[in-house]
Amino acid sequence: MEYHELLGVGPEEAPDVLEHFERATYEGREYRHLPDTRHSIERGTVLIEGTAVRGFPKIMRTLVLDPGVRRFFDAPFVAEEKLNGYNVRVARIDDDLLAFTRSGYICPFTTRTVPERVELDPFFDAHPELMLCGEMIGPESPYTDHDYPTVDSLEFRVFDVRHRESGDPLLVDRRRRLCEAYDLPQATSFGVFDPETAAAELRTIVDELDAGDREGVVMKSLDGRHQLKYTTAAANQGSLAYAFAVPFDYGPDFLFPRIMREAFQSVEFGESEAETRERAHALGEAILLPAVDAIREVQRDGETGEEHTVRGPPEAIDALFDHLDRMNLRTTVRRDETVDGERVVTFLKHSAATTDSVKSYLDGQTFRT
């Protein structure tokens, strides 16, 4: 089967679609991936060894639980925890387990880490045509670093199982039972909800998640095809703090949507003036404090970036740094230890845009505005 057929694209459209795929290699193996959604094909879709690995679809968002949820669902749905880490798809291609990032790169570190922590072969022996979609969570991560109380390093949580080539999801219930049968760790399920009465129950769940500094919920139709997300204040503010640690890299894009999520949440939750003011203070801190720290860091050290710690077999760590290198990310190792045969490396991922902009503004560069 040709690639365009796998993607459900007619032969006349094929060249136009395929030209958007970018070439990359992983350990001598060439593959192609789609960096942005095109022609209804999800961002992150991969073409490799004559097969396709569909990208994980963007999830719809609502700014209000009521009436957002009942407008979106016309039948009972499941709510699961939305996790704060990085999105990864694991598939078996020609006997190799490979982990793909959201945008479709094969991440050598994740590829080596997931099978170390979870036994995946029994699942893929029985279901080679499926892929596991999940989140890598925990503090020892090369891309994110949100803490979860039970996660010491980095763990995998499945939140979806899909047919690799078509991208079609399994029924939610079947997916959860399958993961249980193969002992695959899953995102928490909060159960099944009726759209007409869900908002109040979800509100309670969101409040609890918020109190635990957790991200939010993803609601899914029972067939897994329709997904809706809603996030906590902790997540909105946390991601602003994350973005404003390197403000000129991520700041502008992150800013406005998260502020409006906070504003709508404050109104829907019926906050008092004092509560709204408290939220405003937390929001202001999430934005300004990391930005001030970043400027001070550039002033003091001449550079800034994101600090990450990773743990794994020496070979996985080397592969990670090779990968970051190939992605043109400059890194500086700050600590490098060996603990129980694993390497534990703390490194700075340099933020070129923030370092350069802050330097030049501190240097008195003027601009028209």
Added chain:
Amino acid sequence: MEYHELLGVGPEEAPDVLEHFERATYEGREYRHLPDTRHSIERGTVLIEGTAVRGFPKIMRTLVLDPGVRRFFDAPFVAEEKLNGYNVRVARIDDDLLAFTRSGYICPFTTRTVPERVELDPFFDAHPELMLCGEMIGPESPYTDHDYPTVDSLEFRVFDVRHRESGDPLLVDRRRRLCEAYDLPQATSFGVFDPETAAAELRTIVDELDAGDREGVVMKSLDGRHQLKYTTAAANQGSLAYAFAVPFDYGPDFLFPRIMREAFQSVEFGESEAETRERAHALGEAILLPAVDAIREVQRDGETGEEHTVRGPPEAIDALFDHLDRMNLRTTVRRDETVDGERVVTFLKHSAATTDSVKSYLDGQTFRT
């Protein structure tokens, strides 16, 4: 003289330049104005009755007083108060005094208001080739509404005098003496500064302006040709509060630059952790509280916008509403009184983008993100 010659444009480039000018009319008189800077011709430049009225140039900004100021100026310079109102140029064209907005529209309200409050004829009798560049400040304004302690309604303050056709400024000293001679109210001058020692002195001035909820300073080379601005926290936060009262209209563009001004100011001013936190709280309030109010207003009233109050002769008020109408701005009069022969009208300028977006999100509209 042809228009392109007035603009310093060669005949071969003329069509390309002139096509960017848009046509408008004012009381049956046709004119053209440039809505965006093109080919080095300032935004707001006007072609009318065979003459040109140059746009007011964008002023450069620095995010740090030190070394921003000494990098920008290599000789003594003047600092004047930057006022928070709306920018207007007044010129005499064929015996008529006309007031042009920043983008080059003739504002019928300002055109009628300025000569009522300031006697301009003696100045223009002697200097018909000049234009007065100034700020309209005060609470009774159709476009802004910042309060100044000594301004009850709306007043004009000159901050620049330029040759109308060339846009060349007068020497600062000559301009100030000229305004004094003709009794034209001016922006406050803080005097002449030496670039090497100015930062500390300016810091004191900025602190005082900030405490008085005033906008900032504009520094100018003595020949008036080079201008640099720096704004107070009060101004940064105030304009965020202004923007987030109608967040989907102005929010995104206003946001990031002002946050970064705050961050650089906090670092340069050497703020303690408690002071930075206090600034963060004020910043958070400036952003979130008006946004929450806007959502509540749409929820309650089905619409939101900016409320303004204007005062003037009945004919000037009518002309203003005709003008706003022609600009496709929808307004609703909330109060309309006559006081001492003048009309005092409070009206809502509808914010279509904010009203529509808030309505649909409150209604549970979902979106991909």
